[in-house]
């Protein structure tokens with residue numbers, strides 16, 4: 001690992017000033033991804049700027065009933081917060097399905113959004129990887145690609161985003177609060193991460209001089225009837241082959257509100273808008289859920305080892321939606 005400076009500014013403005021002056025610096029959250037990337041020489045910052053103490057460490061209840069989760073809140077604290085468990089069980093479940101207790105105790109909310117793909121070729125310095133070295137090629141296409149994308153991929157990159165938490169945040173329509181040298185702004189969660197196109201090294205729409213300060217959750221009455229299902233090779237401590245985050249509201253047998261997002265299928269957490277549109281206003285039954293899954297996966301493409309994910313995604317959507325329907329919605 002290359003030598004680097006450890007910096008601990010007093011304020012958010014101080015952190016932003018440091019990163020604006022040093023393009024080769026990185027923010028440091030819990031370090032659970034960044035330090036691994038530095039050990040592998042994939043990231044080689046001159047300086048790391050510790051931000052874990054800068055954004056107040058809590059979760060605020062907003063006047064409208066939503067929540068503001070500050071960026072330095074650890075993943076365990078989010079998952080175990082009573083209001084998260086009560087109002088957004090899908091978020092609590094998604095976090096608890098990720099990593100291990102020790103890692104969740106270290107990992108921060110901001111860092112979770114910014115974690116990088118687990119594509120094996122990205123971590124292998126001898127492999128061709130457009131994300132690590134733009135223009136070099138992609139050894140996952142035609143290689144071992146069991147974990148890779150089936151939606152929204154490109155000829156440049158078929159990697160997936162590895163986060164569980166972010167799949168729930170996509171379903172919940174979270175907003176990302178950001179502060180940078182040019183001021184503050186918020187980004188809808190769906191617009192935060194990017195599809196690879198021909199620039200897979202550009203993973204988010206966060207500018208290099210911007211810091212994530214918080215995640216905002218809007219009130220969602222039917223959020224109580226939500227859940228997260230993760231399909232993986234081992235029962236714990238494994239990244240998702242595929243995951244589903246969903247929430248459902250039913251009135252007199254008809255779907256009146258629905259949220260659905262998929263993980264492990266694309267370069268970003270995949271909000272399943274086509275499936276949602278198919279379900280809205282339809283009867284809450286298996287036939288509707290199958291039509292919705294077909295609609296969402298109609299554009300899916302496998303790359304060999306991961307072909308099975310297309311059918312797996314359809315079945316998992318139907319299974320999770322059926323469970324939520326059996327739970328009855330909330331009306």
Ligand SMILES: Cc1cc2nc3c(=O)[nH]c(=O)nc-3n(C[C@H](O)[C@H](O)[C@H](O)COP(=O)(O)OP(=O)(O)OC[C@H]3O[C@@H](n4cnc5c(N)ncnc54)[C@H](O)[C@@H]3O)c2cc1C
Pocket residue numbers: 026027028029030031032033034035036051071075097098099100103106107108109110111112113114115162163164165210211212213237238239240
């Ligand atoms: C063995 C192992 C297994 C894992 N399994 C899972 C799993 O099953 N599911 C899952 O979802 N995750 C899993 N993870 C990933 C883990 O969730 C992430 O490593 C973690 O969420 C990253 O958070 P962090 O605070 O440690 O980020 P760091 O490693 O500190 O930082 C990651 C990136 O975020 C940037 N960053 C940090 N904070 C901010 C901020 N406030 N604003 C802007 N940029 C910021 C850093 O500069 C860096 O680029 C696993 C990790 C390991 C090591």
Ligand code: SF4
Pocket residue numbers: 117119120121122128129130131132137138139140141156157158159200
């Ligand atoms: S899929 Fe993306 S991250 Fe993996 S080798 Fe190809 S370009 Fe690199």
